[in-house]
Amino acid sequence: MSKILVTGCAGFIGSTLTERLLQDGLQVIGIDCFTTNYDREVKKRNLRWLIQQPRFHFLEQDLLTTDFNLILDGVDTIFHLAALPGVRTSWGADFRAYVDNNILTTQRLLESVKERTSIKKLVFSSSSSVYGGMNGPTAEDQIPRPISPYGVTKLSAEQLCGLYHKNFGVPVNSLRYFTVFGPRQRPDMAFHRMIHRILREEPIPIYGDGQQSRDFTFVEDAVTANLLAAHSSVTGEVFNIGGISHLTINEAVQLMEKQTQKKAIRNFLPAQAGDPKHTWADISKARNILGYKPTFDVEKGIFLQIEEIKQLIKQ
Numbered sequence: 562m563s564k565i566l567v568t569g570c571a572g573f574i575g576s577t578l579t580e581r582l583l584q585d586g587l588q589v590i591g592i593d594c595f596t597t598n599y600d601r602e603v604k605k606r607n608l609r610w611l612i613q614q615p616r617f618h619f620l621e622q623d624l625l626t627t628d629f630n631l632i633l634d635g636v637d638t639i640f641h642l643a644a645l646p647g648v649r650t651s652w653g654a655d656f657r658a659y660v661d662n663n664i665l666t667t668q669r670l671l672e673s674v675k676e677r678t679s680i681k682k683l684v685f686s687s688s689s690s691v692y693g694g695m696n697g698p699t700a701e702d703q704i705p706r707p708i709s710p711y712g713v714t715k716l717s718a719e720q721l722c723g724l725y726h727k728n729f730g731v732p733v734n735s736l737r738y739f740t741v742f743g744p745r746q747r748p749d750m751a752f753h754r755m756i757h758r759i760l761r762e763e764p765i766p767i768y769g770d771g772q773q774s775r776d777f778t779f780v781e782d783a784v785t786a787n788l789l790a791a792h793s794s795v796t797g798e799v800f801n802i803g804g805i806s807h808l809t810i811n812e813a814v815q816l817m818e819k820q821t822q823k824k825a826i827r828n829f830l831p832a833q834a835g836d837p838k839h840t841w842a843d844i845s846k847a848r849n850i851l852g853y854k855p856t857f858d859v860e861k862g863i864f865l866q867i868e869e870i871k872q873l874i875k876q
């Protein structure tokens with residue numbers, strides 16, 4: 562890798578990845594248009610250190626309209642993270658925005674790289690939401706059956722990547738992340754909201770009975786997976802990227818209570834349409850082919866996230 566494009570560089574995972582790339586001495590072009598899924602100021606804060614780095618060039622542009630020909634000269638690696646995430650908000654009128662930011666952006670990017678032999682690797686951020694529900698550790702050969710409109714758009718984008726690989730040889734790998742957490746986690750995500758509220762002694766919403774379980778992936782492990790997928794000699798593959806911790810929401814809340822030394826006020830609400838009961842990653846393929854080995858357990862990761870949110874509350 563010599564010159565890299567990161568789409569969605571102001572977001573949670575994109576900014577953490579960009580930071581790692583710059584720390585590794587690489588040259589990065591980052592693109593983001595500050596979509597309104599959460600406060601623009603939070604995304605600007607994610608960029609604060611990045612934009613001070615001489616090897617980083619930030620473009621505030623929308624992938625739906627950007628002229629990739631003006632950006633891609635000299636770029637050999639692309640990490641495509643820009644998307645509209647979130648399951649619950651993908652129903653109803655907002656679906657159009659999911660189609661635009663998740664499917665059309667990816668198709669535009671793929672069109673612009675299909676003739677460029679200078680692109681050595683494109684790593685696409687997919688999602689465990691492509692699967693739908695899971696009853697145990699789930700491998701990539703399980704037939705995807707998304708249960709949310711968001712999952713449908715991520716699966717479409719992932720399949721577009723597969724099509725462009727097959728027909729035009731675009732050197733793409735897709736990573737299906739399982740619930741990513743850690744510092745800078747999006748404010749709409751469960752851990753962020755829960756920790757924030759527990760620290761402020763406010764009630765935390767728990768959808769369903771709290772017995773739903775998740776495979777939690779620490780953000781630095783997701784970043785490492787991106788680097789491994791970029792360096793790998795394989796292309797056209799899909800990998801599950803999970804963590805080393807699988808636990809229920811109730812267990813996660815107990816950990817937060819232990820680490821904050823505060824009692825959570827639980828407000829149980831009806832389960833939400835589109836939320837799977839369980840997610841559980843079989844990461845054997847990523848381990849065997851990419852050498853992916855997650856290192857952060859949920860206890861350590863939650864500790865770091867609590868420290869970050871304590872600082873944010875103080876500001």
Ligand SMILES: NC(=O)c1ccc[n+]([C@@H]2O[C@H](COP(=O)([O-])OP(=O)(O)OC[C@H]3O[C@@H](n4cnc5c(N)ncnc54)[C@H](O)[C@@H]3O)[C@@H](O)[C@H]2O)c1
Pocket residue numbers: 568569570571572573574575592593594595596597598604622623624625641642643644645646661662666686687688689690715737738739740741742747
């Ligand atoms: N966070 C998770 O647990 C998780 C799980 C599975 C998959 N993912 C995927 O990982 C990627 C990053 O997720 P995140 O949690 O960091 O989300 P995020 O919302 O924090 O980051 C996405 C960024 O993309 C930007 N963006 C969106 N549409 C754009 C467009 N048209 N042009 C330019 N920029 C645009 C947004 O402004 C945002 O800063 C997404 O593709 C998401 O679907 C995330």
